Amino acid sequence: MANIPAYMRIRQYVVDLMIRHVAIDTRIMSERELCAKFDVSRTTARKALKELIDEGVLYVKPGKGMFGNAAMWRNSTLKSCRFHKIMVIHGSGRSIYIDGFLMDVLARLYDHLKLFPVLLQTLNCIGPIERTLEEIEMYSPDGIIWIRPFDNMAEVIAELRKKIPVCVVGNLPVGAPFSVTMNYRQAGQLAAAWFLDRGLSQSIFVGHDHESAIKSELLQGWKEEFATRGAVYNERLRIDIDSDMVGRMRELMKNKIEGIFTFASELIHVDNVLTATGVKDCPVVMDGPSHYLSRMAKTVPAARLVLFPPLLAELAAENMFQCLEVKGFEPGEIVLTPEMEKNIDSKSKNN
Numbered sequence: 001m002a003n004i005p006a007y008m009r010i011r012q013y014v015v016d017l018m019i020r021h022v023a024i025d026t027r028i029m030s031e032r033e034l035c036a037k038f039d040v041s042r043t044t045a046r047k048a049l050k051e052l053i054d055e056g057v058l059y060v061k062p063g064k065g066m067f068g069n070a071a072m073w074r075n076s077t078l079k080s081c082r083f084h085k086i087m088v089i090h091g092s093g094r095s096i097y098i099d100g101f102l103m104d105v106l107a108r109l110y111d112h113l114k115l116f117p118v119l120l121q122t123l124n125c126i127g128p129i130e131r132t133l134e135e136i137e138m139y140s141p142d143g144i145i146w147i148r149p150f151d152n153m154a155e156v157i158a159e160l161r162k163k164i165p166v167c168v169v170g171n172l173p174v175g176a177p178f179s180v181t182m183n184y185r186q187a188g189q190l191a192a193a194w195f196l197d198r199g200l201s202q203s204i205f206v207g208h209d210h211e212s213a214i215k216s217e218l219l220q221g222w223k224e225e226f227a228t229r230g231a232v233y234n235e236r237l238r239i240d241i242d243s244d245m246v247g248r249m250r251e252l253m254k255n256k257i258e259g260i261f262t263f264a265s266e267l268i269h270v271d272n273v274l275t276a277t278g279v280k281d282c283p284v285v286m287d288g289p290s291h292y293l294s295r296m297a298k299t300v301p302a303a304r305l306v307l308f309p310p311l312l313a314e315l316a317a318e319n320m321f322q323c324l325e326v327k328g329f330e331p332g333e334i335v336l337t338p339e340m341e342k343n344i345d346s347k348s349k350n351n
Helices: 006-020 031-038 042-054 100-113 129-138 151-160 184-196 213-228 245-252 264-277 292-296 310-325
Strands: 058-061 065-068 084-090 118-122 143-147 166-169 179-182 203-208 238-240 259-262 284-287 303-306 333-336 339-342
Touching: 006 031, 006 042, 006 065, 006 129, 031 042, 042 058, 084 100, 084 310, 100 118, 100 143, 100 264, 100 310, 129 151, 143 151, 143 310, 151 166, 166 310, 179 310, 184 213, 184 259, 184 284, 184 303, 184 339, 203 213, 203 245, 203 264, 238 245, 245 264, 259 264, 264 284, 310 333
Parallel strands: 084 118, 084 143, 143 166, 166 179, 179 333, 203 238, 203 259, 259 284, 284 303
Antiparallel strands: 058 065, 303 339
């Protein structure tokens, strides 16, 4: 497995073996056998084994070989309860840093998973993209919850699903099995309806991204709601993330702009423009949870479009556990209906 230190693969193999055999001192392969299995030198195998011996995970019985130290697990709940190894992955599995959105999603997911007998691992791949499958399999997960996987991970997910359950969370609905998501087109319609119900047809759509299927689906729903109501959709009122967003907004604000829909990641730009132009009677609707950008902004959104409700995480956790516990349980695709939270007030900035 290129670019993944060989001794780490050996180490992970041994640790997984120990977790699955905590009640007895399990004999592991010899240095020679490990070299053959992982196609590495004895120096590499020896490095991995020495670390594990130093940590007390392994010990040597002279003349008999190397064994896992079951005493390490004497009082562990692993001995009295059957645990499942659940892996959580985001995007391509290479999120070195995570933003407020993902923190919120993970917090909700962990809040539900902690209720089940699971061992949780959040994956951050270190190997090349073409080795993602091998790297995931190295950890031998029983199941995977994959949050908004990138398109180039489709083949990896398909291969994994031949062996273990993989729950895809938050991607566009495509009719795929075992996925939990939102009707993003309907979400776009709901956002547009909020403004149109108030006679605010001259409203800006901020943060569209041609590379994002979800944002494009939202925009399509926004357009469809205008068309359904016979309202005129003005393409000039769409601001893409690859444009001079602040400059575009400042230019548009010279005219009568009646409202702004923005993704949470762009709220700070919207706030800067509203503050600089002194506009106070322009309601803002934001997607997603409030996070650090909301705290930095002076603008308080009038409403919030909920695209990742707590129920999404709850269903992902519950269905994953059912897949691992109930033979033949095969959940289909679950598509939730979006909602609008109204009357976001200034208290949210102080919580």
